[in-house]
Amino acid sequence: MQGVIVDNPASPSAAAAEFVVLAPYLAGLSPEAADIVGMMPIGSVNETLLAALPVAGLAPPRKLVAAVFLCDPFLSGRRLFERLRARGVSGVVNLPTTSLVPPGVYRQALTAAGIDPGAELAALGEARQSGLEVMATVASYDQAARAVEAGVATLLFHPGTPTGEAALDLRLVEGVVASIGRIRSMPQRPRVALYRHPGFGGRLAPAGDLVEDVLDWAVSAPRVGVEAASPQPV
Amino acid sequence: MRSPSSSVRPSTAYGAADWLKGNDGKSDGKPFLIGAAIGTGMIAKAAERGGADFLLALNAGRVRVMGAPSIACMLPIHNANDMVTAFASAEILGKVSVPVVFGASAFDPRADLAELVGRVTADGFAGMANFPTSIHLDPLLQAGLARLGLGFEREVDMLRLAKQAGLMAIGYVRTAEQAELMADAGVDVICLNFGWNIGGRESLPSTVSLDEAAADASEIFERVRRRRPHIFCVVEGGPIDTPENAATVCQAGQADGYIGGSTIDRLPLEAAVSDATSEYKSVNVLSRRLEAIQDAVLGQGRRYGLIGRSPPLREVVQLIDRVAATDMTILVQGPNGVGKELVAQALHAGSRRAGRAMVAVNCAALPRDLLESELFGYEKGAFTGAARTRIGRFEEADGSTLFLDEIGDLEPQLQAKLLRVLEAGMVDRLGSNQSRRINVRIICATNRDLTQMVAKGAFREDLYYRLNKMEIRVPSLAERIEDIPLLVEHFLQSTVPAVNENVHSVDGPALRALMAHAWPGNIRELKNVLERAAILCDGNRIGLAQLPRFAETSRPAEPREQVAGAPPPSPADSGAQTEREWILDALRRHRFRRGAAAEELGLARKTLYNKMRLYGLG
Numbered sequence: 106m107q108g109v110i111v112d113n114p115a116s117p118s119a120a121a122a123e124f125v126v127l128a129p130y131l132a133g134l135s136p137e138a139a140d141i142v143g144m145m146p147i148g149s150v151n152e153t154l155l156a157a158l159p160v161a162g163l164a165p166p167r168k169l170v171a172a173v174f175l176c177d178p179f180l181s182g183r184r185l186f187e188r189l190r191a192r193g194v195s196g197v198v199n200l201p202t203t204s205l206v207p208p209g210v211y212r213q214a215l216t217a218a219g220i221d222p223g224a225e226l227a228a229l230g231e232a233r234q235s236g237l238e239v240m241a242t243v244a245s246y247d248q249a250a251r252a253v254e255a256g257v258a259t260l261l262f263h264p265g266t267p268t269g270e271a272a273l274d275l276r277l278v279e280g281v282v283a284s285i286g287r288i289r290s291m292p293q294r295p296r297v298a299l300y301r302h303p304g305f306g307g308r309l310a311p312a313g314d315l316v317e318d319v320l321d322w323a324v325s326a327p328r329v330g331v332e333a334a335s336p337q338p339v
Numbered sequence: 340m341r342s343p344s345s346s347v348r349p350s351t352a353y354g355a356a357d358w359l360k361g362n363d364g365k366s367d368g369k370p371f372l373i374g375a376a377i378g379t380g381m382i383a384k385a386a387e388r389g390g391a392d393f394l395l396a397l398n399a400g401r402v403r404v405m406g407a408p409s410i411a412c413m414l415p416i417h418n419a420n421d422m423v424t425a426f427a428s429a430e431i432l433g434k435v436s437v438p439v440v441f442g443a444s445a446f447d448p449r450a451d452l453a454e455l456v457g458r459v460t461a462d463g464f465a466g467m468a469n470f471p472t473s474i475h476l477d478p479l480l481q482a483g484l485a486r487l488g489l490g491f492e493r494e495v496d497m498l499r500l501a502k503q504a505g506l507m508a509i510g511y512v513r514t515a516e517q518a519e520l521m522a523d524a525g526v527d528v529i530c531l532n533f534g535w536n537i538g539g540r541e542s543l544p545s546t547v548s549l550d551e552a553a554a555d556a557s558e559i560f561e562r563v564r565r566r567r568p569h570i571f572c573v574v575e576g577g578p579i580d581t582p583e584n585a586a587t588v589c590q591a592g593q594a595d596g597y598i599g600g601s602t603i604d605r606l607p608l609e610a611a612v613s614d615a616t617s618e619y620k621s622v623n624v625l626s627r628r629l630e631a632i633q634d635a636v637l638g639q640g641r642r643y644g645l646i647g648r649s650p651p652l653r654e655v656v657q658l659i660d661r662v663a664a665t666d667m668t669i670l671v672q673g674p675n676g677v678g679k680e681l682v683a684q685a686l687h688a689g690s691r692r693a694g695r696a697m698v699a700v701n702c703a704a705l706p707r708d709l710l711e712s713e714l715f716g717y718e719k720g721a722f723t724g725a726a727r728t729r730i731g732r733f734e735e736a737d738g739s740t741l742f743l744d745e746i747g748d749l750e751p752q753l754q755a756k757l758l759r760v761l762e763a764g765m766v767d768r769l770g771s772n773q774s775r776r777i778n779v780r781i782i783c784a785t786n787r788d789l790t791q792m793v794a795k796g797a798f799r800e801d802l803y804y805r806l807n808k809m810e811i812r813v814p815s816l817a818e819r820i821e822d823i824p825l826l827v828e829h830f831l832q833s834t835v836p837a838v839n840e841n842v843h844s845v846d847g848p849a850l851r852a853l854m855a856h857a858w859p860g861n862i863r864e865l866k867n868v869l870e871r872a873a874i875l876c877d878g879n880r881i882g883l884a885q886l887p888r889f890a891e892t893s894r895p896a897e898p899r900e901q902v903a904g905a906p907p908p909s910p911a912d913s914g915a916q917t918e919r920e921w922i923l924d925a926l927r928r929h930r931f932r933r934g935a936a937a938e939e940l941g942l943a944r945k946t947l948y949n950k951m952r953l954y955g956l957g
Binding site for chain 2: 130133134135137138140141142143144145146147148149150151174176177178179180201206207208209210211212214215218220266268269
C-alpha cells in the first residue's frame with residue numbers, strides 16, 4: 106500500500122493515498138528537522154493532532170493513522186484513544202518516538218525517567234485495547250523484535266536521519282536493507298511499512314522492494330514563523 | 340540592565356538588579372549569586388523571600404511542579420516558550436521584585452528569534468536564558484541539530500539578540516567551548532550545568548561526581564575569565580543536591596553563584612509535603628489514641644453519651660454495638676431518666692440509616708386523635724380542620740429510624756394500626772385509601788412492664804412480640820452507683836458551665852452524699868441536682884452546703900449488726916461474684932463512707948482506697 110505522512114488530512118496527497126499518517130506537529134518542518142526537533146518541546150504533538158483532526162461526522166481519509174507521542178507524562182492514553190476513535194481515526198503510530206534517540210547519556214536519562222520505547226509499546230497496547238489498529242515505529246531489528254514480542258503486527262521502519270554524507274548514508278541504507286530482511290524472516294511475519302525518508306532519495310529503493318507498504322513524506326514545505334493550528338488539551 | 344517590570348516595587352537589597360552594575364570586576368566585590376529556576380508563582384515568591392537574586396522562569400520548573408521529572412521539559416508535550424510566557428505572565432511578572440529571566444527554547448526552526456526576543460522584552464522579563472538547551476543532548480543529536488542550524492550556536496545567537504535588546508543574558512553551557520562561545524556573545528552569566536539533578540523521587544542518575552564538577556568548573560571558569568574577567572560564573576545541576584555540595588563545588592570551582600532548580604523546589608517540597616502529611620496523619624492516630632484513652636476513662640458508651648464503666652452499662656453498650664447495624668426492631672426498657680432516647684440515638688447512629696435524621700415521637704405526649712394523625716398523616720379534608728395534606732412521622736422516617744417513646748401509653752386502636760405497619764410495611768394516611776410502602780426501622784421505649792400489660796390485656800400480645808425482637812434494658816442509676824463520679828465529672832464539663840462557669844468540681848463529702856442517694860429520677864435528676872447546686876455555689880467547688888437535701892443522707896449510717904468476734908465477710912462469704920462487687924456492696928451499705936466500709940471488710944483504709952481506685956469506684 107502507498108501511504109503518505111501529512112500535516113493536513115484535507116491535503117491532495119492525503120486524498121490520493123491508500124493510507125494516511127496524520128502528523129500535524131510536523132507542519133513547517135523539513136524531514137530532517139522532523140526527526141530531531143520533532144522530539145523537542147516545540148509544541149504538543151497530541152494537542153496539535155486533536156486540533157487538526159476532521160470534525161466528527163465528516164468522512165476521514167480511507168485509512169487514517171494518527172501520529173501520537175506516547176511518552177507524555179501527563180497523557181491519559183485511554184482518553185486520547187477514545188477521542189481519536191470518535192473522530193474517525195482507525196489507527197495510531199508512535200511518532201515522534203524515543204526509538205530515534207541515539208544511544209548515550211541523554212537516552213539513559215530518558216530511560217531512567219521512564220521515557221523509552223518500552224513505554225511507547227505499553228501505550229500502543231492500550232491503544233489496541235481501545236479498538237485502534239497500532240503501528241510501531243522502529244529503527245532497528247532489535248526494536249522490531251521487541252515490538253513484535255509485545256504483540257504489534259504492523260511496523261513502520263524508520264531508516265534514521267540522513268547525514269548528508271553520501272558514503273555514510275549508503276552504509277545506513279545497507280543497514281536498513283539488512284534489518285528489514287531479518288524482520289521479514291521473523292516467524293510472526295509482521296507487516297512492514299518503510300518510511301521513505303526524502304533525505305535518502307532513491308537509495309532506499311532496494312529496501313522498499315522488501316516491504317508491503319511504503320510511507321512517503323507529504324508535509325507542507327518549511328516556512329519560518331508558521332503558526333500551527335491551536336492545540337486542544339488532551 | 341532593564342528593570343524587570345515597571346510595576347515591580349524597587350529592590351532595596353543588593354540583589355540581581357544591582358549586581359551587574361555593581362560589579363567592579365574584583366572578585367571580592369561580587370555578591371554570591373543565587374538564582375532560582377522555578378515554575379510557579381508560589382515558588383517564585385518563596386524563593387524571593389529566601390533571598391534569591393534572580394528567578395529563571397523555566398518550562399522545567401513547570402513540569403516539575405506538575406509532577407514530572409525535569410527532563411520532561413525536553414519533550415514535545417508543549418511549546419516551551421509559550422508555556423513559560425503563560426505561567427510567568429500570570430503568576431510571576433509584576434509580583435516579585437527580583438529580575439525574572441525567561442527560559443527560551445531555540446529548537447523550533449519556525450520561530451523567529453528576533454520576534455521571540457521582542458516578545459520577551461515586551462512582556463517585561465529582565466533577561467533570557469537558553470533553556471531548554473541542546474547541551475543536554477548527546478553529541479550525535481547536537482551535530483544533527485547543528486547541521487539544521489538549530490543547535491547550540493542558534494542559542495548563542497538568541498542570547499546575542501537578547502543582549503542587543505538590552506536584556507540580561509544567562510548562557511547555559513556544559514563544555515569550555517560552549518562557555519567561550521557564550522562569553523564571546525556577551526552574556527552576563529555563564530551557567531555551567533552538570534546535567535539533570537540527582538535526588539528526590541523523580542531524580543535521574545548523575546554522570547558527574549562532585550569532584551569532577553568542581554574540577555570542570557575550575558577549568559572552564561578560568562578559561563572564560565581569561566576572555567571576560569568580569570563575567571559571572573555559576574553552577575547548577577548534576578551531583579549538587581544540597582547547599583553543602585553547592586558550597587564544595589563553588590569553592591573549589593571558583594564559582595560566583597549557584598542556580599537551584601529541583602534542589603530548591605521539588606526536593607524540599609517533596610520532603611516538606613511528605614513530612615506535613617505524615618504529621619497530619621499522626622494527628623489522626625493521636626486522635627484515635629485519645630479516643631481510646633477517653634473510652635478507658637469514661638467507658639465505651641462515651642461515644643453514645645452513655646457515661647460510665649459499670650457492668651450493667653457495659654452490657655448495654657455491648658448490645659448496642661451488636662445490634663445497631665441491623666434493621667431489627669428494638670424495645671428499650673428502663674425507668675424514666677436513664678437515657679433510653681440516647682440508646683435509641685446510638686442504635687440509629689450505628690446503622691446504615693445514620694445518614695438521615697432519626698424521627699422521634701413521644702406517644703404519651705399527645706392525645707389519641709392527634710397522635711394518630713401525627714403518626715400516619717392525613718389527606719386534605721380527612722377531618723374538620725385538615726386544610727391540607729400532611730405526611731405522618733412514619734413517612735417522614737422513610738429510609739431512616741422512627742423512635743416511639745413511651746410505647747406502653749399507646750391506645751389499643753393505635754396499637755392495631757402500628758401492628759399493620761410493622762407487618763405489612765405499609766402506611767395509610769387518614770382519609771386516604773391508598774397504602775404507601777415505607778422502609779422504616781422502629782425503635783420503641785417504655786418505662787412500663789409490657790409483659791404485665793399484656794397479661795392484663797392492656798397491650799396487644801402480637802404487637803409486643805413484634806416490638807420485642809430484641810430488648811435492651813437500661814439500668815437505673817441506683818444499679819450503677821459507681822458511675823456517679825464519672826457522670827458528675829461529665830456534667831461539670833458539659834452542662835454545669837452554662838449555669839456557673841466557675842464551678843469545676845464537687846468535694847469529697849458532697850460526692851459521697853450523691854453516691855448514697857437512691858436517685859429515683861435517675862440521671863436526669865442527677866443533672867438537675869448538679870445544675871441547681873452550681874447555681875447556689877459561690878466558689879468553684881460544690882459541697883454539702885449546696886446539697887442540703889443530701890446532707891441528711893450523708894450522715895454516718897448505723898453499722899450493720901455484726902456478730903462479735905466474727906471475722907469480716909470475705910468475697911466468697913458475701914456471695915459476691917467479684918471483689919469489686921464485694922467492695923461496692925460494703926460501700927453502699929455505709930453510704931460510701933470509706934472508713935466504715937474498710938472496717939467492715941477488714942481492710943486497711945489505704946488498701947480500700949487502692950482497690951477503689953483500681954475498680955473505678957471513686
